[in-house]
Amino acid sequence: MTVTAAPARGRVLLSSPDVGPREEQLVGEAVRSGWIAPLGPMVDEFEARVADRCGRRHAVALSSGTAALHLALLQAGAGPGTAVVVPTLTFAATANAVVYTGAEPVFVDATEESGTLDPQLLDRALTELREAGTRVAAVVPVDLLGRCADYPALERTCRRFDVPVVSDAAEALGSSLGARPAGSFGESAALSFNGNKIMTTSGGGMLLTDDPAVAARARYLSTQARQPAVHYEHTEVGYNYRLSNLLAALGIAQLERLDEMIGRRRALRRSYVQLFAGVPGVRVFQHPGDQDDNCWLTAVLVDPQTAGWSADDLRAALDAADVESRPLWKPMHQQPVFAGARSFLDGTADRLFATGLALPSGSALTPQQVEVVTDAVLGFLAARR
Ligand SMILES: *Cc1c(COP(=O)(O)O)cnc(C)c1O
Numbered sequence: 001m002t003v004t005a006a007p008a009r010g011r012v013l014l015s016s017p018d019v020g021p022r023e024e025q026l027v028g029e030a031v032r033s034g035w036i037a038p039l040g041p042m043v044d045e046f047e048a049r050v051a052d053r054c055g056r057r058h059a060v061a062l063s064s065g066t067a068a069l070h071l072a073l074l075q076a077g078a079g080p081g082t083a084v085v086v087p088t089l090t091f092a093a094t095a096n097a098v099v100y101t102g103a104e105p106v107f108v109d110a111t112e113e114s115g116t117l118d119p120q121l122l123d124r125a126l127t128e129l130r131e132a133g134t135r136v137a138a139v140v141p142v143d144l145l146g147r148c149a150d151y152p153a154l155e156r157t158c159r160r161f162d163v164p165v166v167s168d169a170a171e172a173l174g175s176s177l178g179a180r181p182a183g184s185f186g187e188s189a190a191l192s193f194n195g196n197k198i199m200t201t202s203g204g205g206m207l208l209t210d211d212p213a214v215a216a217r218a219r220y221l222s223t224q225a226r227q228p229a230v231h232y233e234h235t236e237v238g239y240n241y242r243l244s245n246l247l248a249a250l251g252i253a254q255l256e257r258l259d260e261m262i263g264r265r266r267a268l269r270r271s272y273v274q275l276f277a278g279v280p281g282v283r284v285f286q287h288p289g290d291q292d293d294n295c296w297l298t299a300v301l302v303d304p305q306t307a308g309w310s311a312d313d314l315r316a317a318l319d320a321a322d323v324e325s326r327p328l329w330k331p332m333h334q335q336p337v338f339a340g341a342r343s344f345l346d347g348t349a350d351r352l353f354a355t356g357l358a359l360p361s362g363s364a365l366t367p368q369q370v371e372v373v374t375d376a377v378l379g380f381l382a383a384r385r
Pocket residue numbers: 063064065066067090091093094142168170171191192193194204205
């Protein structure tokens with residue numbers, strides 16, 4: 001068995017899995033140990049190591065980051081008749097998890113500088129929701145592209161309204177804010193190990209909490225809510241959300257390499273900063289101020305008036321050179337599925353979506369692939385001058 005590079009060899013992808021001999025070794029060990037699925041010692045070890053890394057007392061390994069958000073929200077009390085505030089600038093999973101609970105997602109806009117949940121607008125949203133008599137079960141800040149949300153300000157506001165924070169740290173493992181690691185914020189937090197994230201279990205997630213009761217209930221709900229009886233007694237509807245032992249083996253190997261992988265993404269961020277330095281109308285999103293970020297994805301913001309070209313022009317040129325790039329998350333309030341949702345907006349997310357473009361940022365990029373991207377960007381810029 002050999003581990004091969006990502007598929008679609010020709011095309012340079014945004015963020016493909018970065019796995020090698022160490023992953024192969026640990027997955028092989030898991031197979032040979034006979035602990036294939038569902039649970040096993042690798043799951044326990046993976047949980048302990050991630051909890052330690054994120055400064056949390058408990059971690060529950062799950063089948064996806066979405067599952068982690070779903071269980072965290074259920075335990076925060078989200079359900080029919082309640083609302084949950086989420087940033088409009090996020091991946092749909094954040095809002096979908098709210099809908100799974102039966103609660104209503106309410107969207108709030110982002111700050112210009114980091115694209116994360118705007119504390120001032122959150123204050124306005126919570127004030128108006130209270131005036132409208134809406135019970136808010138939770139606020140879910142998202143650590144966008146690996147940048148931690150402004151938790152000190154957001155948590156202050158949430159305390160005043162007595163609303164718990166559930167942190168969507170799906171993109172942010174390895175980042176920090178001040179002395180605190182991503183995943184340590186809020187009553188509970190969700191991580192994702194999807195294939196395109198900073199590290200992967202091919203698919204998986206983790207719920208992080210300091211509350212032993214929350215962790216225990218997450219384990220129970222994620223294994224079909226089985227009561228401890230030989231005949232499987234059920235008093236509640238549960239879910240099949242646990243991570244398998246094989247995938248946990250992959251996760252342990254990836255976690256050992258996390259800092260090395262972050263180092264490579266950070267180096268790519270630095271090279272993009274250099275590449276676009278002095279290009280009128282272009283700035284690297286979240287930079288400066290990214291020294292504590294995991295640099296999961298690097299994006300540029302293009303002001304077409306000043307640059308004379310748009311983010312979409314660059315996207316098309318890169319595509320022609322077989323280089324993948326992608327706009328920032330399309331804001332949830334613009335998504336047909338959430339049309340008509342209550343929203344508190346000031347235009348920032350719309351502007352970031354219109355002007356932002358995420359560039360290849362994966363730690364598995366080879367020097368040759370980086371050169372392909374650099375040449376494509378330089379060629380595009382030269383043609384536009
Ligand atoms: C990836 C992601 C998720 C969902 O994680 P999955 O493991 O894919 O379910 C949730 N929120 C954000 C912000 C994400 O980027």
